Amino acid sequence: MKKINKICCIGAGYVGGPTMSVIAYKCPGIEVTVVDINEKRIDAWNDKNLDNLPVYEPGLKEIVAETRGKNLFFSTQIDKAIDEADMIFISVNTPTKTYGKGKGQAADLKYIELCARNIAKVAKTDKIVVEKSTLPVRTAQAIKNILDNTGNHVNFEILSNPEFLAEGTAINDLLYADRILIGGDDTPSGTEAKDALAAIYGHWLPDNKILKTNIWSSELSKLVANAFLAQRISSINSISALCEKTDANVQEVSKAIGLDSRIGPKFLNASVGFGGSCFQKDILNLVYIAKTYGLNEVSDYWEQVILINDYQKRRFANNIVSSLYNTVSGKKIVFYGWAFKKDTNDTRESAAIYVADALLDEQAEIVVYDPKVSEERIYADLDYLNTRTEEENRKLVTVVKEPVEATKEAHAIAVLTEWDEFKKYDWETIYKNMLKPAFVFDGRRILDKEKLDTLGFNYYRIGEGA
Ligand SMILES: NC(=O)c1ccc[n+]([C@@H]2O[C@H](COP(=O)([O-])OP(=O)(O)OC[C@H]3O[C@@H](n4cnc5c(N)ncnc54)[C@H](O)[C@@H]3O)[C@@H](O)[C@H]2O)c1
Numbered sequence: 304m305k306k307i308n309k310i311c312c313i314g315a316g317y318v319g320g321p322t323m324s325v326i327a328y329k330c331p332g333i334e335v336t337v338v339d340i341n342e343k344r345i346d347a348w349n350d351k352n353l354d355n356l357p358v359y360e361p362g363l364k365e366i367v368a369e370t371r372g373k374n375l376f377f378s379t380q381i382d383k384a385i386d387e388a389d390m391i392f393i394s395v396n397t398p399t400k401t402y403g404k405g406k407g408q409a410a411d412l413k414y415i416e417l418c419a420r421n422i423a424k425v426a427k428t429d430k431i432v433v434e435k436s437t438l439p440v441r442t443a444q445a446i447k448n449i450l451d452n453t454g455n456h457v458n459f460e461i462l463s464n465p466e467f468l469a470e471g472t473a474i475n476d477l478l479y480a481d482r483i484l485i486g487g488d489d490t491p492s493g494t495e496a497k498d499a500l501a502a503i504y505g506h507w508l509p510d511n512k513i514l515k516t517n518i519w520s521s522e523l524s525k526l527v528a529n530a531f532l533a534q535r536i537s538s539i540n541s542i543s544a545l546c547e548k549t550d551a552n553v554q555e556v557s558k559a560i561g562l563d564s565r566i567g568p569k570f571l572n573a574s575v576g577f578g579g580s581c582f583q584k585d586i587l588n589l590v591y592i593a594k595t596y597g598l599n600e601v602s603d604y605w606e607q608v609i610l611i612n613d614y615q616k617r618r619f620a621n622n623i624v625s626s627l628y629n630t631v632s633g634k635k636i637v638f639y640g641w642a643f644k645k646d647t648n649d650t651r652e653s654a655a656i657y658v659a660d661a662l663l664d665e666q667a668e669i670v671v672y673d674p675k676v677s678e679e680r681i682y683a684d685l686d687y688l689n690t691r692t693e694e695e696n697r698k699l700v701t702v703v704k705e706p707v708e709a710t711k712e713a714h715a716i717a718v719l720t721e722w723d724e725f726k727k728y729d730w731e732t733i734y735k736n737m738l739k740p741a742f743v744f745d746g747r748r749i750l751d752k753e754k755l756d757t758l759g760f761n762y763y764r765i766g767e768g769a
Pocket residue numbers: 313314315316317318319338339340341344381394395396397414417418435436437438466467468469470580581
């Protein structure tokens with residue numbers, strides 16, 4: 304079996320950084336170099352103060368402290384790292400296309416193609432190239448064409464090894480993965496490459512967790528896994544709307560159905576809507592692929608998962624407006640949370656952005672508190688929507704560091720992220736701070752209903768009648 308001594312990972316983001324840190328940690332005999340074109344990001348990965356790493360994940364800084372400078376390196380010298388590596392992971396972003404054919408649905412593969420061309424240009428020895436990014440099914444074919452046609456006639460073996468970590472639990476998910484998926488050709492060199500990659504994960508995971516498939520099954524399974532997970536959330540969120548009309552309680556419904564072992568209890572938490580960089584992007588990609596093959600019914604079926612998610616965010620915002628006597632103009636609404644889920648500083652596609660946008664359309668004054676998200680990020684998220692000028696966003700939205708203080712003279716609080724600390728606040732003081740009637744809209748169902756009711760709040764939570 305081919306022995307891997309040096310790994311290069313192109314892309315030092317939310318996947319490349321944590322994944323390679325764990326590989327370096329578990330495989331002290333392998334030298335791992337993570338490269339990126341973004342110099343600022345690499346500098347942050349190399350920052351002496353581990354609180355300044357560009358990705359916040361519980362447990363990450365301890366692993367980086369252990370490995371960085373020993374067998375884990377972060378660098379902008381991309382060509383050098385490619386040249387020296389036996390195995391190259393491509394872990395760059397694959398966002399939804401914002402232009403041209405497939406705009407708004409297809410995955411934008413320009414960064415992937417740039418990586419392939421760069422590898423082809425630089426490689427002087429045989430390489431195993433691993434797709435770590437989430438890609439449309441059959442992308443490996445395109446990568447192979449580029450490598451074989453523009454390369455220096457060395458042998459490239461292409462593997463698909465999608466990543467299933469969830470943000471906020473990335474380190475745990477990597478250390479105790481449910482499964483590792485490795486897709487590749489069944490040729491002798493393909494099998495040898497799959498074995499070499501399996502051996503890396505074999506440093507800490509048992510054989511029965513490592514699943515080898517053909518490359519197309521592997522590429523497609525990643526999109527399907529995300530589609531199934533998001534489908535569960537949209538399913539329960541659609542039922543949350545029905546619960547609110549019928550006095551059923553969505554949590555009781557989740558529990559009742561989840562006890563059926565065929566359904567299972569996980570991923571049935573009703574919420575203000577799923578966010579994150581992956582679910583929407585990957586489902587849209589699946590929708591686009593199905594349409595490309597003329598499978599319109601398949602495409603419509605999966606698109607509905609996104610439509611319900613948009614509906615849920617809109618529904619939450621509309622409910623705030625109608626509860627506050629049909630006008631929020633000039634009213635102070637405090638947002639608890641901006642990240643798309645707890646324990647991450649990532650805000651991509653966070654429901655908070657869209658709820659804020661809808662309320663700003665109604666001229667609300669929004670005050671945001673999030674324990675991990677910077678002011679700069681929050682304004683950038685709003686500016687990116689292009690709904691109003693940057694000046695207006697800064698006029699209507701304030702970002703604060705003091706969550707209880709922020710509620711002074713507020714009309715309402717909206718809980719957008721399920722950060723644990725929100726549960727521990729002094730809700731009595733918050734009640735005193737606020738204008739009456741004091742409204743709380745809990746988009747995550749994390750607060751103590753009985754306590755808030757007793758204190759005098761008008762407390763609403765997703766999936767339950769008033
Ligand atoms: N974020 C997640 O939780 C998650 C989980 C599983 C899979 N994925 C998938 O993994 C991929 C990466 O996601 P991410 O969240 O880490 O993205 P990210 O945006 O955080 O990181 C990608 C990095 O790649 C760099 N990059 C882009 N083009 C480059 C090039 N040509 N050369 C060098 N560097 C380049 C960017 O500068 C960026 O730092 C995506 O396909 C995503 O769908 C993400």
